[in-house]
Amino acid sequence: MTQFLHYLTFPYLLQGCLVVLALMVLSLAGGLVVGLGLALASDSRSPWLSYPVKAYIYVVRGTPQLMQLILIFNVLPETGLFLSPFASALLALTINETAFCAEIIRGGIGAVSRDQRIAATAFGFSRPTLLLTITLPQALRAIIPTLGNEAIGLLKSTSLASVVGVSELTLRSQTIVSQNFEFLPVLLASSAMYIIMSTVLAFGQQWLEQRFSLSEKAKRSAANAARASFGPLEGGSSQVSEDLDIVPNRGTRAPPLSSQAPLLVFDAVEVSYQATKVIKGVDLTVGQGEVVALLGRSGSGKSTLMKTVLALTDVAAGRVLVQGKPIAVAADGSALPPGKLARSRAAAEVGMVFQNFALFEHMTALENAMSVPRFVQGIPLNEASHRARVALIQVGLSGFAHRMPHELSGGQQQRVGIARALAGAPKVLIFDEPTSALDPELVGEVNQTIRTLASTGITMLLSTHDIGFAASVADRIVFLHEGRILEQGSPDILRDPVTPEFGAFLRLAAKAPEAASRHPNGALSDLVPMQ
């Protein structure tokens, strides 16, 4: 025991631990930095980039680390590059780490929901901003456990450096043993040192997991909210009513300003997925201040048509104009490159609300609402926060600003989604079936929020399966069937469908009792013909 304790505190072995830690920390850091680049390149759409990177990862992961170490130590001098044993070992370990970290990071990025990335793209986040503010923070949180494992594995792998003469812990233990033959105390002491270092790493991993967990962030946000009250916006100060004029609530809906140029124009739009045409020549305009509701069966193309507004899906023929301009096309008719396309989306002043909310899960309600002013419009922090708070008040969620999405009901999450769209001060709001992912009892609060917004005179294009709601909110109903507009007109067309397809659609919808119960002014059957 005395011998064991003697070696456990033996400076020669402790210095070996420092070499182990230096090798581990430096190669992991290098592996993470290069691995991030490799992860992004391996997911690149360009095969010239992705295939070589995939091949590199395949080869590095498939060869023994010891062989890589010996190869680098012996082959590099033949090319005229002489590295110390430590540098050779560090290079070999780092190369190995790049491949493993690339795959770990790629897995983390893949774990971030696609909906969030689509939402950020729709709002005009540039690719680097999307990566830094949405994808990486969530990916890193997801990979902490795997990364902890990787760090511990790497700590042990540093012992391989002993074969090229790096004087790390294993080599130092062997040196002592070869001189005094005290195998047991020396090897037990060095093993205990490895275990102590691994334990520190495991605690570090646990701390990081805790620190970056969503529930921990929720606790911190709640504590912050308790410390600093919500501020002057709460309680209906005059500042609030002034600020709410971002979207002034006039109580009753202003008539559409049809004399002005339309905000949205769909001109003979066609969209195909692979060989299947799903939008087949749609002509539609949405005037300023108009609320247009798209109705149609599931699969009729409502979401696809809405996605064309922000160029989230390619248009095969025709054009879509927002405020008179195409989003994805340059003046010379060429397609905009990604950076310019993101700026074009941001400049379009379109706010979008998604079927599945697509909230940024690592951000509080306030941060979600701040995201567009802050990361897309470059508005300073204080003003972005102010705008976001105003938007949260508009959707009736001022008391929930510091809640994380997972602490909100579906209806509240969707209202945060609406606040996020509003905080960018859009000219047009697009709602893609905003209530279809909600339990029936939560639909009312979201519909009421949309109705209130509609009464302010903001331009809206919305798709819904809820005919009663469409009738109560829209100036114009548009019926889409198999990618074509079959009928459109005032909500009165709901009482008097012309085409058999629209009649059949309305009868089918009228049979759904939950749809009828959602209609604010009575049963849906009052509105639609029952044949």
Ligand SMILES: Nc1ncnc2c1ncn2[C@@H]1O[C@H](COP(=O)(O)OP(=O)(O)OP(=O)(O)O)[C@@H](O)[C@H]1O
């Ligand atoms: N990414 C895609 N790849 C291939 N086909 C797709 C894709 N997205 C949609 N489609 C197809 O395009 C058609 C229109 O889909 P879309 O989602 O626009 O309909 P929708 O009217 O919004 O339906 P729902 O009311 O169920 O949301 C459907 O046949 C659908 O299967």
